[in-house]
Amino acid sequence: MLTTTLSFDNLHTYGDLFTTLFRARKRSLFMETNWEFPETDGMEYDQYDTPASRWIAVHENGKVLAGVRLTPTTAECGVYSYMIRDAQRGLLNTLPSNLLDYEAPVASYIWEASRVFISDDVPERRRARVQASLVAEMTGAARTLGASQIIGLMPAQWARWTDYLGLDVEVVGPEIEVDDTLTKVGVLKLALSLH
Numbered sequence: 001m002l003t004t005t006l007s008f009d010n011l012h013t014y015g016d017l018f019t020t021l022f023r024a025r026k027r028s029l030f031m032e033t034n035w036e037f038p039e040t041d042g043m044e045y046d047q048y049d050t051p052a053s054r055w056i057a058v059h060e061n062g063k064v065l066a067g068v069r070l071t072p073t074t075a076e077c078g079v080y081s082y083m084i085r086d087a088q089r090g091l092l093n094t095l096p097s098n099l100l101d102y103e104a105p106v107a108s109y110i111w112e113a114s115r116v117f118i119s120d121d122v123p124e125r126r127r128a129r130v131q132a133s134l135v136a137e138m139t140g141a142a143r144t145l146g147a148s149q150i151i152g153l154m155p156a157q158w159a160r161w162t163d164y165l166g167l168d169v170e171v172v173g174p175e176i177e178v179d180d181t182l183t184k185v186g187v188l189k190l191a192l193s194l195h
Contacts, residue, residue: 003137008051024064028117113152156182
């Protein structure tokens, strides 16, 4: 099992991993939510998939097992910035605007994790290892990019999982329902989380 951080600068060195990631993301997200996503050639994408973002892929034998997108909270693309902030500003109809207890941060040391998924093809016995690999690569990549915090929307039951991995996550928003799943916004503090 390998983990790779992709950017527009290094896509050419990884063959079709980028498109394979977007296809796996589409399959996973379409099965998990009722949202309509833009798609082309079996790949899901949105307004946050820009050169400012990075994508983490956990992959093996040509298959993507899990992935996440990292976007700086300082990003701007037209009227959009990053998903949590744009939801708070009322720009997204798929997420409520009251998902955060304070004004969404804009700082070079805070990046947003979004489009997190683990493929349904990953057997239950391997899921913890795949999750741990995804988190390790995500936190390492974020630190390399100068981040000391990662903000993201996560299922409410993930609090147990973050504790298990020894991650320092602070819940910074109310429990909200998104597609029949109870979710919360959390901030992962990288200075204390060494995984």
